Amino acid sequence: MNNLNTQKTLKEDIISELVEEEKSISGLQKSLESKGVNTHRLVLTGYLRAMVDMGILREKEIKPSLIYSIQSIPGKDIYELAGIASRKLSPESTGDHALELLYFIFNRPIFVREIERCNVDLPRKYKTVVPQRRLEYIAKLNEQGIKIPQNNIMMEPEGRDNHKLLMMLKDLVSISLDVKRYIMPDQEGTQTTLD
Numbered sequence: 001m002n003n004l005n006t007q008k009t010l011k012e013d014i015i016s017e018l019v020e021e022e023k024s025i026s027g028l029q030k031s032l033e034s035k036g037v038n039t040h041r042l043v044l045t046g047y048l049r050a051m052v053d054m055g056i057l058r059e060k061e062i063k064p065s066l067i068y069s070i071q072s073i074p075g076k077d078i079y080e081l082a083g084i085a086s087r088k089l090s091p092e093s094t095g096d097h098a099l100e101l102l103y104f105i106f107n108r109p110i111f112v113r114e115i116e117r118c119n120v121d122l123p124r125k126y127k128t129v130v131p132q133r134r135l136e137y138i139a140k141l142n143e144q145g146i147k148i149p150q151n152n153i154m155m156e157p158e159g160r161d162n163h164k165l166l167m168m169l170k171d172l173v174s175i176s177l178d179v180k181r182y183i184m185p186d187q188e189g190t191q192t193t194l195d
Contacts, residue, residue: 010047011056012119013037015070016088018057019171022069035091070175078105083118085171089164094120100157101168108137109154113146126155 017023017031029044039047048068051057058071076084079102086097098118102110109129115122131137131154138148173179 010037010039010044011051012084012087014044014047014051015056015175016084018068018070019084019088019175022067024065024067026065028068076175077117078102079114079117080119081172081175082168083120084175085168086118086120088171089168093124094118095123096125096157097164097168099123099126099155100160100165101172103157104160104165104169108133109156111137111141111148111152111154113148113152114141117146123155123157125158127158128153129156130154 013032013035014028017028023031025041025045025048028048029039029041032039032044048057048059048066052059052068055071058069060067060069082098082101082105083094085101086094089097095115095118098115098120099110102114102118109131112122134154137154138150141148
């Protein structure tokens with residue numbers, strides 16, 4: 001399947017990296033490079049500073065480094081958050097992951113247009129369905145400003161991986177509610193001061 005949108009922004013890449021754990025600039029740069037995102041350190045520093053100024057990231061100083069973590073993601077809807085959680089779980093099969101997550105959350109079949117809103121690949125493992133309430137679903141989404149074409153197919157995942165689903169739900173909650181501020185940092189991954 002073709003990617004619906006193969007270009008992710010640096011902002012999305014940074015958020016995907018910081019969902020799991022807070023990182024320093026050098027740690028974030030190494031992590032991004034390991035995933036094929038090569039960005040000059042000054043550009044990355046500028047993005048991080050801007051994201052702190054916008055209230056998306058939190059910055060704290062643990063000498064000699066600055067450590068960044070997610071504070072909030074303003075203006076993100078469930079589809080964008082599902083896309084972030086799906087991409088974080090695995091860069092492959094992002095469409096299948098998003099479909100599984102949305103299907104579980106909404107407890108109904110999902111339109112292709114909804115998957116497109118997640119900014120992920122199209123699912124590969126699904127079955128098409130035509131539920132009796134299809135027109136009601138279209139009307140409900142239309143009320144929320146989501147235009148669904150009448151010929152847009154609806155789909156259900158072929159199966160469910162509860163472990164992956166729980167990981168995505170955990171990330172979704174973590175991103176939405178900034179639960180990191182209540183969690184003790186992992187001792188191995190935490191940098192200590194040199195003072």
